[in-house]
Amino acid sequence: MSKTQYFPKIDRSHKKDFKPISVPERLLLGPGPSNSHPDVLRAIAQPPIGHLDPYYIDLMGEVQDLLRYVWQTDNRLTLPMSGTGSSAMEATFANCIEAGEKVLVAINGYFGNRMADMASRYRAEVVTFEKEWGEAFSLAEVEEALATHRPVILAMVHAETSTGVCQPMDGIGDLCRKYDCLLLLDTVTSLGGVPLFLDKWKIDLAYSCSQKGLSCPPGLGPFTMGPRAEAKLSNRAGKVPNWYLDVSLLNQYWGSDRVYHHTAPVNMNFGMREALRLLAEEGIENAWERHRKNAYKLWNGLERLGLVLHVPEDLRLPTLTTVVIPDGVNGKAFSSHLLKKYGVEIGGGLGSLAGKVWRIGLMGYNATPENVEYLLNLFDSELPSFRETLSSSA
Numbered sequence: 182m183s184k185t186q187y188f189p190k191i192d193r194s195h196k197k198d199f200k201p202i203s204v205p206e207r208l209l210l211g212p213g214p215s216n217s218h219p220d221v222l223r224a225i226a227q228p229p230i231g232h233l234d235p236y237y238i239d240l241m242g243e244v245q246d247l248l249r250y251v252w253q254t255d256n257r258l259t260l261p262m263s264g265t266g267s268s269a270m271e272a273t274f275a276n277c278i279e280a281g282e283k284v285l286v287a288i289n290g291y292f293g294n295r296m297a298d299m300a301s302r303y304r305a306e307v308v309t310f311e312k313e314w315g316e317a318f319s320l321a322e323v324e325e326a327l328a329t330h331r332p333v334i335l336a337m338v339h340a341e342t343s344t345g346v347c348q349p350m351d352g353i354g355d356l357c358r359k360y361d362c363l364l365l366l367d368t369v370t371s372l373g374g375v376p377l378f379l380d381k382w383k384i385d386l387a388y389s390c391s392q393k394g395l396s397c398p399p400g401l402g403p404f405t406m407g408p409r410a411e412a413k414l415s416n417r418a419g420k421v422p423n424w425y426l427d428v429s430l431l432n433q434y435w436g437s438d439r440v441y442h443h444t445a446p447v448n449m450n451f452g453m454r455e456a457l458r459l460l461a462e463e464g465i466e467n468a469w470e471r472h473r474k475n476a477y478k479l480w481n482g483l484e485r486l487g488l489v490l491h492v493p494e495d496l497r498l499p500t501l502t503t504v505v506i507p508d509g510v511n512g513k514a515f516s517s518h519l520l521k522k523y524g525v526e527i528g529g530g531l532g533s534l535a536g537k538v539w540r541i542g543l544m545g546y547n548a549t550p551e552n553v554e555y556l557l558n559l560f561d562s563e564l565p566s567f568r569e570t571l572s573s574s575a
């Protein structure tokens with residue numbers, strides 16, 4: 182049989198002459214992803230093995246233990262979701278909400294809104310309390326909202342990537358126990374870079390991502406659930422309305438049974454394991470200190486250049502700094518210039534801060550004094566011409 186007889190007629194309209202991939206080198210100093218550690222990239226480039234291979238099973242246990250370490254939790258149900266941070270965010274709501282239950286979301290930025298949207302899709306009765314983008318909630322404000330709404334879950338963002346605010350967590354866990362609700366915390370921009378004490382803070386549910394403080398590419402969403410949330414999951418009247426993110430099914434794979442659920446992205450977990458190993462080798466408290474020191478260096482340098490930071494110092498995130506775009510400067514034109522000419526990425530504002538701030542990330546592998554100096558030099562040498570364009574055209 183000839184080839185033409187065996188195959189039906191081939192449509193060649195999409196077959197173009199593509200070149201082999203060649204990704205440009207970038208220094209990612211925006212809101213994420215951040216650059217991956219070279220050892221992590223080497224781990225991901227290992228040949229894949231089966232997701233039930235004994236070597237991989239051991240590695241899964243290591244990933245879980247290391248996640249418990251960086252989050253400072255003893256939670257049994259701690260695992261990386263196969264998906265980005267949003268998949269782990271969705272897992273918290275999918276597993277712990279039943280239709281009609283009240284979820285209270287604290288909104289002081291873009292990601293609070295995303296949580297409210299997700300909770301509503303699981304048919305929660307969503308109520309919100311809000312602050313300006315750039316402010317944090319006081320304990321009294323949290324208590325007032327809990328007392329007014331009496332929710333089953335309070336959802337908060339620890340590190341608001343849209344604003345650069347770090348939400349102080351002292352006392353909020355106790356309030357949630359007092360008002361008998363679960364405390365859910367988004368730690369996407371804090372894990373690995375900002376002090377986090379999930380058990381001490383009495384957090385019942387939390388999630389994060391791989392691509393920021395952990396120095397991995399995007400693709401995994403660390404998830405953890407404490408005993409109170411586990412009890413809520415066990416007492417559900419109905420099934421979790423999301424098969425892929427159902428933690429009771431996932432735990433049959435991540436727990437001792439090792440029952441197939443989905444084909445795990447094994448190479449991403451090689452990367453995650455290596456990233457977490459590197460963090461443990463550095464010591465999580467040393468990583469937090471490295472982020473803090475480099476953030477101070479960045480803040481002082483930006484202020485010396487006459488720039489204004491959007492968030493008061495006591496609420497600033499070390500991992501994400503919002504810089505007010507000076508009047509009249511086209512912020513997008515400046516960030517495009519840095520990317521095109523120097524391969525350096527910084528972010529623009531989201532939502533109500535769009536066009537008003539730049540967002541500079543110093544996360545994981547990228548939180549170094551060399552990167553801070555390099556970026557400050559670029560602001561020093563390149564920004565004046567963007568101001569000059571303005572004054573000469575005025």
Ligand code: PLP
Binds near residue numbers: 268
């Ligand atoms: N929550 C916060 C605070 C984030 O910054 C992000 C993403 O940057 C997410 C959730 C969603 O994570 P992902 O984009 O990995 O899905």
